[in-house]
Amino acid sequence: MTVIWKRAAALTAAALALALGGSTLSAQSASADPAGVFRTLNWENAADRTMPGAPPPGFIKQWEKSHGASTVTSPVRDGAYAAKFELNRMDPLISNGTRAEISQDNKQPVNAERWYGFSINLPADWVYDPSSEIVSQWHQCDERNCPSGSPPLALLTDEGRWKIDFRGKIIDLGPYATGRWTDWVFHVKWRTDEKGVLEVWRDGQEAMPRHIGATHAGGPYSPYFKFGIYKWDWNNKDKTTSTTTQRVMYYDSLRLGDERATYEDVKPGADSAPVCAALPVAAASASTFEPINPPAQAVDGNLSTRWSGQGFGASLFLELSSVRRLCGTRVAWHLGDQRWNDYTVYTSLDNVTYTKAWEGRSSGTTTGLEQKLFTNGPRDAKYVKISFWKNPQNDWASITEAAVLGS
Ligand SMILES: [Ca+2]
Ligand SMILES: [Ca+2]
Incomplete structure (x- = not known):
């Protein structure tokens, strides 16, 4: 042979x-x-x-x-x-x-x-x-x-x-x-x-x-x-x-x-340390929310609690304690196994100017976290904005958990 x-x-x-x-x-x-x-x-x-x-x-x-x-x-x-x-x-x-x-x-x-x-x-x-x-x-x-x-x-x-x-x-x-x-x-x-x-x-x-x-x-x-x-x-x-x-x-x-x-x-895997992992979120806020579902409930680690905000463009803001190298997000949607959600992820260094990092539709097949890496790779930022556009059932953005990924 x-x-x-x-x-x-x-x-x-x-x-x-x-x-x-x-x-x-x-x-x-x-x-x-x-x-x-x-x-x-x-x-x-x-x-x-x-x-x-x-x-x-x-x-x-x-x-x-x-x-x-x-x-x-x-x-x-x-x-x-x-x-x-x-x-x-x-x-x-x-x-x-x-x-x-x-x-x-x-x-x-x-x-x-x-x-x-x-x-x-x-x-x-x-x-x-x-x-x-x-x-x-x-x-x-x-x-x-x-x-x-x-x-x-x-x-x-x-x-x-x-x-x-x-x-x-x-x-x-x-x-x-x-x-x-x-x-x-x-x-x-x-x-x-x-x-x-x-x-x-x-x-x-x-x-x-x-x-x-x-x-x-x-x-x-x-x-x-x-x-x-x-x-x-x-x-x-x-x-x-x-x-x-x-x-x-x-x-x-x-x-x-x-x-x-x-x-x-x-040696292989020399940089395989988790450099795209969930980072601690220092504060969560929102452009709008109903009182029983405030934005803090999107980062409480509990998939049975949520942030809900009404309307096209309703946005969840996640703030880190410092500028980090960010690579993506994970988002879990309320009733996420029954309906998809169209949304956009933006990042910002100053909470003033936001630039788009990812845009698309959730699967509609899971209530768990869905990971989306930024389309053009990692970028430096301190703030993340997740903006809801629509789902097939109503005009409510309802996120049970969201995470910011980075190093
Ligand atoms: Ca590789
Ligand atoms: Ca929650």
Whole structure:
């Protein structure tokens, strides 16, 4: 099996709704990357959510069909977004292979020291297949004077197990688990002499003995990183030994570091602390309310009490004790399982000028809190205004609970 893919690889020329039930999520990297991390790709920045039409900035697209790579909101390893890769047996070849991958540029500096942190989710329906697939690989450069052959380093799933192919040697890491995230950190000194290093961690534990010595066969560049799904056994559609016809997997929390980086700098989920969580509300008020349903009852933690205000534009105001980085709201509507409500969320720094952060309709299917992240990402604010427009039954705004999310 390994021999088969090696041949195929050698041919590789160039080669919201957000109804998130969880209580917290991080909406965006809360802090700047450490100095040694030169690229974070966790799809939390809107500019990275380019798929399926285009690769994230700085990367190369290696999928043919629109299902090949896309952005999803579940599951996620960090924040609110992750990448989904889907490969079907009959997908056309791209770069001489059946693949859905995102690739680095193939001109990586010679003798580079690199850290690669990422997390992979093989979903629960990732069935056993006798033919394997590469889910991350480090490919030798494609220029003249590069050695041909299979990639010097690859992470595979094969017959129910994680395996590493390191320069032709298969290292069995044991069974894979499905339906959850598996964290990986690779540290490589790309060298052709005794100064090379390969270290691998899985879920925070060393996954294999540290290798010291050559890590690739040479050429004018260091190997470049590719990730997604590459299933060489599907290259020949008629003669595959595979017993499945589709592979779907999720990828998140990629950090690429240089020689200044550390394990801690690139490990997946490094900023998965709750940076988009409910914040304490200092005061609640309203543009209008009926005396038995005052605005304070929208923040008393009790879904059986409510604020009710009558009329188009009736508004609930939530004030924080200071300016915070806000990312969204949660709102529970009275009789929310019987009727939808159209409403707009605004934020303000000064309680004078309000700008729109989200606008839409509640589901009409739940009396529980419904989470809406701000349409254009987090923003600084101290005040939140929730303005009611209409529901199909009457002209009353009735909110049982509301929460402001932020960090
Ligand atoms: Ca993410
Ligand atoms: Ca309440």
